[in-house]
Amino acid sequence: MADKTIYLDFEEPIYKLDTKIQELKSCCDDKLAKDFNKEIANLEKKTQKLLEETYTKLTPWQKVCVARHANRPHSIDYINALIENFMPLAGDKLFGEDEAIVGGLGFFNGQAVMVIGQEKGHDLESRIRHGFGMPKPEGYRKAKRLMELANHFNIPIISLVDTAGAFPGIEGEERGQAEAIASCIMEGFKMEVPYIAVVIGEGGSGGAIALATANRILMLEHSIYSVISPEGCASILWRDGSAVKKAATALHLTAQDLHKFGVVDEIIREPLGGAHRFRDETVKHAGDVIWKHLTELKKLSPADLAKDREEKFLAMSRIA
């Protein structure tokens, strides 16, 4: 895991304060250190205020940057923190194993669950291994297989969405990326077990919705979910790849927008300063919210769970 904080462009003032605090803290002269303590406390207060000012009014584009932040907790972090006896399951049993999707069985607060998450990796080696979190058809077919398995044994499903999108490449097209995504969407609707999708970072288009035809759709406060990346939208509609800020605003891709549209059921609060600063706290709180929804859904009958999902999606985007 990366220890060094990575600062985003718009966090420069915070970076400057943090650096100064570090400098003062690293002073080894005891006498001086005493004087510095007050100064440090002051600066820390300032940082806190700055974080509050920045993070309570992030622009859509800033949210895109936060959602993609390298230090943000990924699927594996959620699994490690929330799931006991996690048994990873590999392969689509058709073609291969795609580690862009991590999945398996484990205990969540004592309840067996199937976790299916998109994993981006945290350093170059693991990013390559996880295909940068962009699943190939075998990844989606593995997800579909795990859903079927969970349904067969009456085990709830938790999906963790975090992808820039499905992998765009020759092999992906040859092996039916479109069909694999479509079948995954369909499979979600067939489930007669509780199915909860959590957008933890980036919800990129078809590659994301493949794992999100769930009973409950939750989003982290600074995560995004969009039909197209702001970069793609900017280059197509503005014919200018640098119009990303305008595109991010126009697309209405924040958790808050989606909640307003009725696409998302609940926004999972992030500590002030974002999930990437307070990883453990974020994951723990997300776990509590997921558990609350799971507890509610467990009361529904198998048939009602499928019906609940269908009705939810049918009502979505209809005129009220």
Add this chain to the structure above:
Amino acid sequence: MNWLLDYVRPKLSVAKTEKDVPDNLWDKCPQCDAMIYGQELAKNLYVCPHCGYHMYLRPRKRFRMLFDDEEYSYLEAPKVKEDPLNFKDTKDYRSKLKSAREKTKFDDAFVAAFGKMGGHGVVIGVMNFNFIGGSMGLAVGEGIVQAAQFAVERKVPLILVTASGGARMQEGILSLMQMARTTLAVKQLKDNHLPYIAVLTNPTTGGVSASFAMLGDITIAEPDALIAFAGARVIKETIKADLPAGFQKAEYLKKHGMVDMIVNRHDLREKLITLLNLLGNTYTKGE
């Protein structure tokens, strides 16, 4: 599972005998560059008589080509929230919609009709590529949902003829949700053991290919149709290498096991009727 209860039944309106603009112009074949006289092209179902290239066929012509005696009734277009994001790029989305409506004389990029094929009642839905690239937003999604519901109610098969550049990005996340909603639409046919046949025409890409288009009980493609998830340009930029010949064309998809058959437009009606005869001629279990 009965969600038909809260559904607004689309009214049927009989298609008037529609006079088209006389095809007395010359068209150029995009593949072989031959100049073809409009009337000749229309008679040949917009297939180039020289090289066999399948040009885009507008919805009305598609309906007339497929339904018995060119008779059919339109399913009323669903009412949906217009421009839900109040979207503006260099131009505002509302004005794009307006000019698309003027140009195509259709409300949006999907239109469905009910009629008979080889005597079988059938609902056919056609995507209108001339309407903002056949892109799928609320109107297309809801149109497909209602067409499927209508087919289930009448206990008839559904045929969807696709032509789309993908999701209608001006409708943001709500356009993405149509991938789920159209999947749910065709699931109703499956749950009721009614055939759903997808006819993929040039081009069928993005969110449309990655949802209902690839979920047909039978998947037919027109010759040479581009059928893709990711755009060739995006792939080329990602892998920084040339793409194989015929990449993402119907024949390539068939070779890789993604479509059942490639059918020339001249044979399409006959093939579909045969399929409907076969799928409708089920035996009664245990007899």
